[in-house]
Amino acid sequence: MSGATPASLRVAVVGGGPAGSFFALYALKYAALAGRDLAITLYEGKDFRQFGQAGCNMCAGIIPASVLSQFGGLGLTVPPELILSRISTYSLHTSAGSLDATQPDPRAEIVSVYRGAGPRYGHPPGLVSFDELLLEQAVARGARLRRGFVQAVRRGPMVEVESGGESERYDLVVLASGVNGHSLCLGGFAYRPPPAGAMCQTELYLGQDEVQRRLGGSVHIFLPPDCIATYGILIPKGPFVTVSLLRARSQMRSLRQFLALEEVRAVLGAQARPACGCLPSISVGLATSIADEGFVAVGDASATRLYKNGIGSALATAQRAAWTAVYRGCTRDDFETHYLPLCRGIDRDNRIGRLLFLEVPALKRFGVMPRAHYRLATSAQHHQGASELHARILWGMFTGAYSYRDLLRMATSPALLSRLALAFGSSLLRPKECLPSGRC
Ligand SMILES: Cc1cc2nc3c(=O)[nH]c(=O)nc-3n(C[C@H](O)[C@H](O)[C@H](O)COP(=O)(O)OP(=O)(O)OC[C@H]3O[C@@H](n4cnc5c(N)ncnc54)[C@H](O)[C@@H]3O)c2cc1C
Known part of the structure; x- marks a missing residue:
C-alpha cells in the first residue's frame, strides 16, 4: 500500500x-x-x-545553535533560562600542551542545557x-x-x-x-x-562565578590513560560542570582517578562538589x-x-x-x-568518523603526535591557513559543525598535510627541543 x-x-x-x-x-x-x-x-x-x-x-x-534555530520552523521559542552556558572554545589537553579551537563562525555557536530539571543536589530554581x-x-x-x-x-x-x-x-x-x-x-x-558503548557522567557544583573564572566558555577535553577512559570532557553549565568519560574502565573508580589527574585539577580546582551521577550507554x-x-x-x-x-x-x-x-x-x-x-x-x-578517531590512541601512545600537532597549532602567526584549518578540524571533531566526510577532506588537504609533515619532522629530529608550552 x-x-x-x-x-x-x-x-x-x-x-x-x-x-x-x-x-x-x-x-x-x-x-x-x-x-x-x-x-x-x-x-x-x-x-x-x-x-x-x-x-x-x-x-x-551540548547543543549547536543550528539545532535551536530549527525551533523557529516549528513555531517554538527558546526561553533564555534554557541556555546555561555559551561555548566559544574547545581545548584539547595533550602531553605537549593544550590545543585550542575557537568557534570558527558566529553561526556555529554552541550552548549547554539540562535535559531534565537539573542535578539531584544543589539545583538552583528556575x-x-x-x-x-x-x-x-x-x-x-x-x-x-x-x-x-x-x-x-x-x-x-x-x-x-x-x-x-x-x-x-x-x-x-x-x-x-x-x-x-x-x-x-x-x-x-x-x-x-x-550497538552501544559505556559512559560515566557526573555533575560537579562549583558555583556560577567559579565556573566562569575556571572554565569560562570552554569545553575541556582530556586524554587520560586507557586504564581510566578513552577520553574525558568538562563542560561548563551555569553553576555546574558536567564531566563525561567515554569507555570508563571501572565506572566510579575511573571517575575518581580522572578527577585526581593533575591537569584536570588544574582546571577544576579542589572545591568541586558532586551533585549527580549516572552510567548511561551511548549509541555507536x-x-x-x-x-x-x-x-x-x-x-x-x-x-x-x-x-x-x-x-x-x-x-x-x-x-x-x-x-x-x-x-x-x-x-x-x-x-x-x-x-x-x-x-x-x-x-x-560514522565509518569515516571511526577512522578519524583512531588518532586518539596514537595521540596518547606516541609523544611525537601531540608535539607535531602542538607545533602546527602554535605556528598560527606564520602559517595561518594551515593552523586555521587545524583548529576548524578540532572544533568539528567535537561538535556537530561538519560531517566526518568534510573533516576528512579538510584533514587531507595538501596545505595541511605538508605543514603537518614538517611539524612531524621537527618533532622527530628535535624531540628534546622545548615546545612553546614549556614542555619537552
Ligand atoms: C554521556 C552522554 C553524553 C551525551 N552528550 C551529548 C551532547 O552533549 N549533545 C548531544 O547532542 N548528544 C549527546 N548525547 C547523545 C544524546 O543523549 C542522544 O543522542 C539523544 O538523547 C537521543 O535522543 P532520543 O530521543 O533518541 O533518546 P533518549 O534521549 O534516550 O530518549 C528516549 C526516551 O524514551 C523513553 N523510553 C525508553 N523506553 C521506553 C518505554 N519502554 N516506554 C516509554 N518510554 C520509554 C525514555 O524514558 C526517554 O525519555 C550524549 C549521550 C551520552 C550517553
Missing part, C-alpha cells in the same frame, strides 16, 4: 525524549499542512520535571528542562501524553501497544526509546537496537531492521552521529520519518525509500 495515505492516521510514539517529541511536533505540523487527521499518543515513563536521574535522559547537553520543553509543546499542539513505560509492541493487522496493563491499536508505531530505555518486547518485528552504530510495516525507529534507536550532536540526529531522523509517514505512507517500502537513506548516510559518515 505504498503511497496510500488514508485521511486519518493513529500513531503511537514510544519515548518522549527529543526524537519522540520532534517526531510528534513535525508530524502534527505536516498533517495540518496536508489537511490530514492525525492522532498521536506519546508514551513516556520519565517525568522530566524531576531532579536527578529520574527526570533526565543522561546526556552532556532551570528549564530541554526534554520537558519539547514534550510540553508537543502536547500543547495536540499530542496525547500517556505517562508510563511501554511493555510490549505486537504486530497484527494493526500494531498493538501495551502499557500499564492496557493495550491500544495504531496504524504506526514510532520507536523513539533511545538506548537507555526500559526493556520492551517487540513481538513480530526483526528490529535490533544499535546503526540499528537493524529500522523500518517495517507500520513501524519505524528514530533518534538513538535508529542512527545517530558518532560521539557528537545526538540531539541534532534525533531532530533530523524524526523530521524525515514524520514527513514520510504523513506524505508518503507507513509501510516498510515507504520508509525504506524515503527514510532509510538518511540513516544509512549517517552510518556511512
